[in-house]
Amino acid sequence: MKLDPNCRYDQEHEWVRVEGDEALIGITDYAQDQLSDVVYVELPEVGDTFDQGDVFAVVESVKTASDVYMPVGGDILEINEALEDSPELVNEDPFGQAWFVRIAIADPSELDDLMDAEAYRAYVEGLDE
């Protein structure tokens, strides 16, 4: 399982990478592995606002359709349009090319609710038992 040490993680398998007041959000390598081949990603619109824990996207694989939750609240500044035509990027490069959205973080203290990479690894290993 791949992890990015520069990200923080929530229990629903989203990652967030903070860049100043902004952040990129995506789903983890573990999440894409569980989903298997991703065939469709439904993204929000730029300008939408979501609270922490809100559903902001849907990812559909050959197995299932799954909601994607906001690890921290904020406004959507940018969406990754490449995922519309190339949903397979979620499987190939979950921490890189397959970021879902860029947001303006509403409340940086919400980041404290999230796990670092090692804590997330331990969390996932607990799930598999």
Next chain:
Amino acid sequence: MKADFGIRCSGAEPVIYELSKPGRMATTLPQLDVPQAALPDAALLRDDVDLPEVSELDLMRHYVRMSQLNWAVDIGFYPLGSCTMKYNPKVNEAAARLPGFARTHPYQDVHAVQGNLRLMHELQEMLKEVAGFAGVSLQPSAGAHGELTGVLIMRAYHVARGDMQRTRIIVPDSAHGTNPATTNMAGLEVVEVPSDARGNVDLAALESVCGETVCGLMLTNPNTLGLFEEQLPAVMELIHGCGGLVYGDGANFNALMGIAKPGELGFDVMHFNLHKTFSTPHGGGGPGAGPVGVAELLVPFLPGPVVALCRCEEAGCDCQEEEGVHYHLVMPEQSIGRVRSFYGNFGVLVRAYTYMRALGAEGLREVSEMAVLNANYLKTRLAGVLPVSHQRTHMHEFVVKGIYPSAPDVHALDISKRLIDYGFHPPTNYFPLIVPEALMIEPTETESKETLDAFAAALRAIGEEARDDPELLHEAPHTAPVRRLDEVRAAREPILRWQGG
């Protein structure tokens, strides 16, 4: 052990367009005996459709061959969990084809179709009785349609009381996907609650979302894990206590007939899947039926028309019959309106009625007893082959994790595809979502012990193949007309219509 597919293995059938030869026809038109006239507007005619030109024999062989490529419960075992693929007795078809049923027209006067209305009325009454409800509408024409109808009824009930803020529907994480889809379609908001370790709705989580904005809970019992909700009275108390209603997803009613009545368990509304429980044909784009039953407080909101009867001696009874009763169509007082044209899928109602009358009350109870026994027998036969999701007594179906301990690289999908080579339809896979690599197995009551034993033996043999030769499974099916389909490409780049060579 391995099935002999015979002609069905002879290869893929071309689409009918590929059989077309210019000028070939399936009919001979008679001589023109009226004056020839130009078409009003030639611009309305399309020449891009390129309709196939085939003889009657080409046509017949094409569709007969296609029918031979199909899998059906009339060919073999079809343990598709949650779908209740029981055998549909052919007497149902005979009844539905009786001219008095098959050749009636929905615009006929009610006095001319008293027999049809009597059948509908008796079916309403039988469904009320078997499920413990106060009213039934036969209007909805599929299970999901019945669900939508049920949720609209719940909403109408709250709105009629001026309780406008009830816009949230609670759905357990084991629910059929139609439950949240129905909620969205009704314009309401889905609130998901998790299951506990025993597969029941998590009561603490349910309590935490209960409140004055709850329209209702959608609950399947037994649930999609094939488990009876053990804390049902507490669930009912919570939802009713916060002013909500409880919707029953009747998809799994095959486990309960003659044993428990949802209406008496506290459900306020439930749809019946006549094509599951009451042996009418399944889908395939054809007609279905999803009647809705309701408790007393929701009767005024049922979609109409429903069939009522009056006695000739009563004042206002428009009686022309000698029998002394008259069947007529009424719209319930505060009805949510029509949800379908005319009177539902009448031909399907005839089949369900026939099934219920052929079995009788005792027979229906036996159906459920055998469905539950068959599921638990098969589960027991699979002990040590594939791990079952929950160690409990199951109802009419059960879910296993589709992973052989000795072959971790073989997945539920590979097992499913390999079962095709053994002459079995695969179980439902990857559902319910809360069980990893789920295989959901529902044998139904109509299968013999021999069939169940053969299926268990196939899964055991596939387990040995998985350990010794996993590639065999990754490449399955080997004997079907088409091999492993590329589901990923089909989803990412769907080709939705034939566009020539």
